[in-house]
Every structure is written in structure tokens, then in C-alpha cells.
Amino acid sequence: MSWLDTFRIAFDNLRQAKLRFVLTCLGVTIAIATLLAMVSFGAGLRRETIENFQMRDLLRSFRVLGPEQSQYLTRMREEKPDRKANPQRVPLTDSLVDRVSRLEDVESVQPEIRLPVELQYGDKRYLGWIRGAIPQLKSTPPFSKITAGRFLNRRDAQEIVLSRGVAEMLGFKEAEQAVGRTIELRTDQLRPVSGDDDLPIETITRKLRVVGVLPRLPSTRGGTFYGGTVIPLDLARALWRQNPASAASLTTLRGGLESREREYSVIDVRVKDSSRLDDVRKTVEGWGASTFSLVDEMDKVQQAFLIFETILSALGTIALVVASLGIANVLIMSVLERTQMIGTMKAIGGTNGDIRRIFLFEAALIGLAGGLLGLTAGWLLTRVAQAIIAHYFVKHNVAEVPDLFAYPGWLVVGVVGFALAFSIVSGLVPANRAARIDPVKALKTS
Numbered sequence: 001m002s003w004l005d006t007f008r009i010a011f012d013n014l015r016q017a018k019l020r021f022v023l024t025c026l027g028v029t030i031a032i033a034t035l036l037a038m039v040s041f042g043a044g045l046r047r048e049t050i051e052n053f054q055m056r057d058l059l060r061s062f063r064v065l066g067p068e069q070s071q072y073l074t075r076m077r078e079e080k081p082d083r084k085a086n087p088q089r090v091p092l093t094d095s096l097v098d099r100v101s102r103l104e105d106v107e108s109v110q111p112e113i114r115l116p117v118e119l120q121y122g123d124k125r126y127l128g129w130i131r132g133a134i135p136q137l138k139s140t141p142p143f144s145k146i147t148a149g150r151f152l153n154r155r156d157a158q159e160i161v162l163s164r165g166v167a168e169m170l171g172f173k174e175a176e177q178a179v180g181r182t183i184e185l186r187t188d189q190l191r192p193v194s195g196d197d198d199l200p201i202e203t204i205t206r207k208l209r210v211v212g213v214l215p216r217l218p219s220t221r222g223g224t225f226y227g228g229t230v231i232p233l234d235l236a237r238a239l240w241r242q243n244p245a246s247a248a249s250l251t252t253l254r255g256g257l258e259s260r261e262r263e264y265s266v267i268d269v270r271v272k273d274s275s276r277l278d279d280v281r282k283t284v285e286g287w288g289a290s291t292f293s294l295v296d297e298m299d300k301v302q303q304a305f306l307i308f309e310t311i312l313s314a315l316g317t318i319a320l321v322v323a324s325l326g327i328a329n330v331l332i333m334s335v336l337e338r339t340q341m342i343g344t345m346k347a348i349g350g351t352n353g354d355i356r357r358i359f360l361f362e363a364a365l366i367g368l369a370g371g372l373l374g375l376t377a378g379w380l381l382t383r384v385a386q387a388i389i390a391h392y393f394v395k396h397n398v399a400e401v402p403d404l405f406a407y408p409g410w411l412v413v414g415v416v417g418f419a420l421a422f423s424i425v426s427g428l429v430p431a432n433r434a435a436r437i438d439p440v441k442a443l444k445t446s
Contacts, residue, residue: 006354010361013334024330025370027323028419032374035316036415037381037405042309044406049301053294059274060107062281062293064100064267066092090288092264100269100284105276110137111264113236118186119229124171130160130229132236140270143230148175149212156234160185160208163228164216165401169394175213182209185231187239206235237262320418324426327366331359331430335437342434343442352435359431360424367423371416378415379407 014021053059090096092111101109113132118125137143138151152159162170162178172178185206214228269284271277274295281291335342342355382405390401 003357006357006361010358010365013338013358014362014365017334020330021366024326024366025373027326028320028367028370028423029373029377031316031319031323032371032415032419033378033381034319035313035418036375036378036407036411037385038312038316039309039411039415040378040382040405040407042305042312043408043411044402044404046305046309047406048402048404049305053298058294060272060277061268061270062277062291062295064092064096064269064284065290065292066263066265092267092289094262096287096289097264097267099287100267103280103283105271105273105280106269107272108136108140108270110134110140110268110270111233112137112266112268113233113240114265115187115231115236115240117239119166119170119183120186121170121172121181121183124169126166126169128166128229130231130236132233132240133230134233137230140268143214143228145215147213147215149179149210151212152230152232155232157232158206158208158235159211159232161212161214161230162210163214166229167210167213172213178210178213180210182207184208204239206239237264240265320422323370324422327363327423328426328429330366331363331427332433334362335359335430335434338434339437339442342437343439346437346439347443355437356431356435359434360427363423363427363431364420367420368416370423371419374419375412375416 094111097109097111100106110133114129115132116127116129118127119130120126133152134155135152138146143151146161147164149161151161160183164175167175167178170178170183172181185208186203188201188203208231214230269280271280277293277295281293285291345355346352386403386405389404393401
């Protein structure tokens with residue numbers, strides 16, 4: 001019997017039992033959809049993390065932290081004996097910036113200020129954090145790419161560069177629509193007082209012209225610690241020094257601003273070679289500053305993703321095993337129902353191998369159909385989940401919504417192949433049982 005004849009017989013057998021085929025196939029479909037959704041979620045998180053590292057060139061970068069971030073890092077490292085906590089003792093001033101930039105292995109130094117603000121255009125608002133930076137920031141990823149307009153070119157201009165997500169939250173569907181528009185920036189300030197008066201807080205407003213829009217950044221929120229919205233550094237400093245969220249503001253309430261050297265909340269340092277990153281960090285930490293680099297967490301992140309994806313795959317595989325047991329059960333019942341037919345086929349020349357192939361083909365067809373349907377159902381399920389997640393993020397003022405599901409080629413081919421393999425394995429017992437049937441006894445079976 002040719003392979004084509006075997007396929008036709010197997011297909012006809014399944015077609016004659018449509019309801020049984022559909023129900024069995026549905027079990028495989030649900031299992032594959034579950035497996036695809038779970039594994040694609042893990043793959044999506046891994047992709048977003050890797051793209052974020054690559055796009056921002058984080059393997060060659062570290063941050064010198066200001067008091068707020070330094071205190072948090074100190075608390076975090078108290079539970080990590082492998083790296084000694086180093087609370088910040090030196091202010092982040094121009095002197096420190098110049099000192100770091102003189103190091104031989106340093107490629108660039110970018111002082112920045114992070115500021116909590118409210119942005120408004122018409123009736124649209126965005127609440128979050130923005131950064132104040134120098135124009136030279138445009139030479140470093142991801143700020144080297146502009147979707148529309150240009151980057152900042154003056155430290156004291158009343159201008160702003162929006163991230164794509166923030167622009168959308170302010171009502172600009174296209175990046176080009178935002179360029180040239182004037183938006184309002186509002187933030188709280190503490191007024192200097194004397195005596196024992198309470199510390200008054202007032203809201204100040206600045207009108208800024210949008211000069212550019214950055215591309216959508218992976219795994220970012222428009223205004224978090226890694227946010228993409230940027231204003232000139234001098235403007236940010238003027239707002240930051242008296243902002244209640246700034247530790248620097250506490251030192252300006254009794255004596256004014258002019259007595260202090262210019263300070264920053266963060267200094268971004270990029271080295272020429274990633275192999276020299278740790279040496280440069282140790283040098284800066286030796287001066288009494290706290291530093292942080294995501295390179296510290298890379299091994300743990302990779303390990304966490306591996307464990308996470310393994311757990312998700314195991315859960316999906318359990319569902320597929322249950323579906324495979326259903327396939328085996330259906331085929332065993334089919335063997336019992338077709339005993340006479342099997343005997344007739346053997347009587348007219350059918351071999352044990354022919355009978356075995358027919359049932360294996362039936363199992364394979366169930367697995368293939370269930371795998372393809374499960375692939376489609378799983379993709380639809382993840383798209384619905386992504387839409388729900390995006391709605392939740394937007395509702396909570398998260399500007400940039402990452403796609404948390406990925407479908408690499410190995411996953412698409414793998415889930416279908418997985419379904420096919422499990423189905424064939426589940427069909428081995430029924431196929432062997434059918435092949436061992438005695439044709440004489442089978443023909444006598446009523």
C-alpha cells in the first residue's frame with residue numbers, strides 16, 4: 001500500500017467520524033493555544049529586555065546616582081553581600097563631571113536632571129517624569145534617532161522633545177503633528193522662607209515649544225527613570241532645585257540658590273570598551289559616589305527568564321499531554337470498532353505495517369489540524385491579551401506600551417511540530433494494537 005493510499009484511508013476514516021475528530025482536535029487546539037500564549041509571553045519579555053539593552057547600549061554604560069537613587073540602591077544592596085553598598089558622599093556637580101570625563105576609558109559623560117511634571121496640551125494631560133539634558137545627548141542611543149523635528153540645540157531654550165508615547169497621550173496621533181506646537185509644563189516648587197514658617201508649595205507653569213519627537217522606545221514609560229521626554233538642562237535645573245521631590249530643594253529653603261554649585265540628579269557615563277566598564281566604575285566609586293549598571297543584573301535576568309519560560313512551557317506541555325491521552329483513547333476505541341475492517345484489509349493483502357501507518361496517519365492528522373488551529377487561536381488570544389494590557393497601561397498613564405508577546409520562527413514551527421510529535425506518540429499504542437489483530441479472529445467478530 002502506497003503512502004498516498006494510506007493517507008486517503010486515514011483521511012476518510014476521520015471524515016466518517018466528524019464529531020469525534022472535531023472534539024479530539026479541539027483538545028489539541030486548546031493545549032497548543034495555551035502553550036503558544038505562555039511561551040510567546042516569556043519570549044516577548046526576553047525580546048523587550050534584550051532590545052532595550054541593545055538600543056540603549058547599556059553594556060557600555062553606568063550611572064552615577066544622586067541622593068534619591070543612591071539611598072534606594074543602598075537599601076537594595078544591604079541584602080546583597082556580593083557587592084558592598086556605597087552610599088553617595090559626593091555631590092553630582094560639574095567638578096565631578098569633569099573629573100569623570102578625564103578618565104582614559106570614558107567615551108562620554110552626560111549629566112542629567114530628572115523632574116516630576118505635568119504636561120498639558122488642550123484637554124490632554126500627561127503626569128510623569130522627564131529629564132533635563134545637554135544637547136550632546138543626541139549623539140547617544142536611543143536619542144540619536146528622531147522621528148520628527150530635531151533634538152535640543154541650546155541648554156537654556158524653552159523647548160521640549162517628546163517621546164512618541166507621550167506625544168500620543170497629548171493627542172498627537174502622528175509625530176509630525178506635535179512639532180511646532182506649544183505645550184504647558186507644570187511642576188511644584190518650594191518657596192524660600194525664613195524663620196519657622198511652614199514650607200509653602202506653589203505650582204509654576206512654563207510654556208514650551210515642541211521641537212522633536214523621539215521614536216517609540218522598547219520597555220519604557222514616557223517619564224520613568226529611563227524616560228525619553230527631554231527638556232534643556234538649565235531649564236530643568238531651575239525647576240528641580242526647588243521641587244519637593246528633589247533632595248537638593250531641602251538645602252535651598254534657608255538661604256537661597258546662589259550659594260550652591262550646580263548639581264545633577266544623575267550622570268550617565270559611557271565607556272569605550274565594555275570590558276573596561278567595571279574598572280571605571282570602581283574608580284568612580286572610590287571617589288565616594290554610588291554607581292549602578294544593569295550589567296550587574298544581566299546574569300540574574302537571564303536565569304530568571306530561563307526559569308520563567310521553563311515553567312510556562314511545562315504548564316503548556318501538561319495540557320498537551322492531556323490532549324494526547326484523548327487522542328490515544330479515541331484511536332483505541334476506533335480499533336475496537338473497526339476490528340472487522342482491519343481483518344478484511346489483512347485478508348486481501350494488507351500488512352501489519354500498512355495497518356500501523358493508517359492509525360499513525362490518523363493521529364498525525366489530528367495533531368496537525370489541532371496544531372494549526374491552536375497556532376491561530378493562540379495568536380488571537382495573545383492579541384486580545386495585548387490589547388487589554390495596553391488599555392490598562394494607558395489608563396494608568398504609561399506612555400510607551402511594549403508588545404509583551406513574541407512569535408519567533410522556532411516557536412511557530414515548534415508548537416506545530418510539538419503537537420504533531422505528541423499525537424504520533426499517542427497513536428503508537430493503538431496502531432500497534434491494530435497491527436497485531438489476527439485477521440481470522442477479526443473476521444469472526446460481530
